[in-house]
Amino acid sequence: PVGRPAYRKHAAFGGRMVMIGFGSIGQGVLPLILRHIDMKPSQITVVAAEDRGGAPELARFGVAFVRKRLTPDNLRQVLDKRIGKGDLVVNLSVEVASMALVELCQEKGALYIDTCIEPWPGGYSDPSLPVSHRSNYALREHMLALRDKFKGGTTAVIAHGANPGLVSHFTKQALMNIARDTGHATARPTTRQGWAELARDLGVKVIHVAERDTQVSRKPKEIGEFVNTWSIDGFVAEGGQPSEMGWGTHEKALPRDGARHDFGCGAAIYLNRPGLHTRVRTWTPKEGPFHGFIITHNESISMADYFTVRNGRRVAYRPTVNYAYHPCDQAIMSMHEIMGKNLVQQKRQRLMVDEIESGIDELGVLLMGHKKGAYWYGSQLSIEEARKLAPYNNATSLQVCAPVLSGIVWALENPQAGLVEADEIDFERNLEICLPYLGPVVGRYSDWTPLDGRGELFPEDLDNEDPWQFRNFRVA
């Protein structure tokens, strides 16, 4: 029709695409895929456990839908004839094990992308597993073992949504910006080692994924209902996992409830408590200081691992990295409610998309400890702008869907890279594809530290020598 913008096709794809899961992210990304990848709807099959409101969209685009709950037993049977060499699996489900899908794709020679390393049901909440094994650290270590096993195989982009995903690219851009603004002459690093050294040389001690979601609806949260702007099942599952963080070399002491893992890369620690119940002080440009939750996330571990500088076997530098998430207000209440019931999930859930009245998702990375103090770099996408940019999305989902798209494009352009995390792939190419969907993307310096306004009315356990100690961030 007249006036419709001509969307840029970033890549062409001739194979079959199987999308697993069609919830907030699947529904949000489908139009972007059809818009920016040269392919036909008839190449796509969506497999999901139930209809989560996406039926009108599937009908509109004419995409095939298979309603099936995947299990360890039926996975290969359902997918066997649907995936072959050169095909693509886009995994946007909860509770379908990423490892099982990656193995299948590697065997078949199919491309793969997901936004989170998911286990089969119970992997997060089986009380018979030690806390350390219910961590994202453990899930990632298992995935890294597959990386070695399938070295040089078909590309599988692991954990490439907003966070994990986009935030790794934000972090590299932020490092380049800080280098520029502090007069630290540097070329764009070309190796992992180079990036880690840049972070070290700039003095970055702590990186938060600092997010404040202000989206609101007029429909009050009901009692016994969990309300959120993206997967409620996904959020509750990861929020019930132990809180985890990449653990920096500047940290003077482990938290009282903290522990190291006795296996793997050693980049992260976990706390003996769920992320839904673990808060830190953090900062974003529009919100200012606030309390965010340290929900465990792959990026906290992968980024800490990526930015590690070693002297021989000794770790010489690593930043502390953690998520500091302020979900939408109604999710805050939902979290308070579920904590009051010892994490027994509410019977009802409500994903807010069309009902959202206003608000933004301010999502970025906060790099701290360098010459200029703190620097936040990220997206301030509003619900209004998200709606203008793409159908079937809110601000939160669009920030996830853009990097799903860019990850697919990167995989199509680099089909033989084996298993990769966001940190390992081209941040500029990814940002280029994502930026049109992120609203204002801004960098802001701040002299905020977690010591601001502290210890005035009550004695607090503070380290006044080094503001950037985890002890100072923690809301105890």
Place this chain on the structure above:
Amino acid sequence: PVGRPAYRKHAAFGGRMVMIGFGSIGQGVLPLILRHIDMKPSQITVVAAEDRGGAPELARFGVAFVRKRLTPDNLRQVLDKRIGKGDLVVNLSVEVASMALVELCQEKGALYIDTCIEPWPGGYSDPSLPVSHRSNYALREHMLALRDKFKGGTTAVIAHGANPGLVSHFTKQALMNIARDTGHATARPTTRQGWAELARDLGVKVIHVAERDTQVSRKPKEIGEFVNTWSIDGFVAEGGQPSEMGWGTHEKALPRDGARHDFGCGAAIYLNRPGLHTRVRTWTPKEGPFHGFIITHNESISMADYFTVRNGRRVAYRPTVNYAYHPCDQAIMSMHEIMGKNLVQQKRQRLMVDEIESGIDELGVLLMGHKKGAYWYGSQLSIEEARKLAPYNNATSLQVCAPVLSGIVWALENPQAGLVEADEIDFERNLEICLPYLGPVVGRYSDWTPLDGRGELFPEDLDNEDPWQFRNFRVA
């Protein structure tokens, strides 16, 4: 008009009434006073710092309004000619020192009632005061000194709203009910000592004022706005005070952040943290288990003091008593926001009255440790019923206003009792007057303990020998 119910006049009053403060409680109680006390609107003067939306009501009833912010300097000047022998001061303000008003009334021979011991501005938040002196314990000790000074003076009913206030009467009724239901033969005690021994003999270890406010509105909380169903200034002020609780004789150890006061009755301890940031597990019949906040309140201290059994000077028995408050959902959000800003109060506030769409205030006392485990006794007043019962109220304010009315009636009936707290006055007479305004008032037993569902996914610091230790209730 035809069909209007003939309201019972509980007492007659011929003097002048000065009501100080006309916010949510003042506005809610005025119609009840005019309904149930035989007096004329022309006898009443309202003094308040500003118009908080009560102008239509004042006009409707024809009550005089003096707009004046009382200060230590102008207090006597403003009130001198308005208060004399046999008059009545109803103090429903924030930030007007109760002690100053009590002294004035004692000197003049005027009756007095309030719902909270308030200091002058800054009394809660002066960082130069030690934490112990910013406590309700300290405010109460100062007030008790006046009690001794003005022994046998005109009646001053101290802290007589819902809580503090009504909950002291609920507790006595609950003790009588538990005695009945556990086959503990007892007459209604007639002395403080008698009541304390009854609580001891029944095995009551812990008393929570367990409140769950579910009132909601469709207007989302805005950023930088504190929303609540009663005084925002009052809630923020007390929420910023140290968390406090009456400290039971069964407790094995002080909390790590807890401390005793080095003066006064010794019935309570405080924590070195604000109540807005201190949570405990508690239970109400409709909500089930939930997390409430230990906001400091006079009743936590006065009830623990009242129910103390002494052997000579040794304290032989005392229950732990604390508030466990789940304010309305939008207040939960507001609390999360203010904590993120280190207790700097939001610029805007919204008191929800007419906009409330649904919900109840489930407010009662939870007596624990006796033969039948836990017993909750209290009011489950809904917004719909509150609106039917009285104008200018929500469920929360009406639960406060009824005992303000009953306290006034009791003072008129007992004008020479000196300074009294709720625990010291006739619970049956007060309940009789309050009950018609409290909606369903129910007693429910439960086998809930704070150990339910604990320690399953994460190791927790529990005392499995005695479920009723504070350590088990605390959300750490």
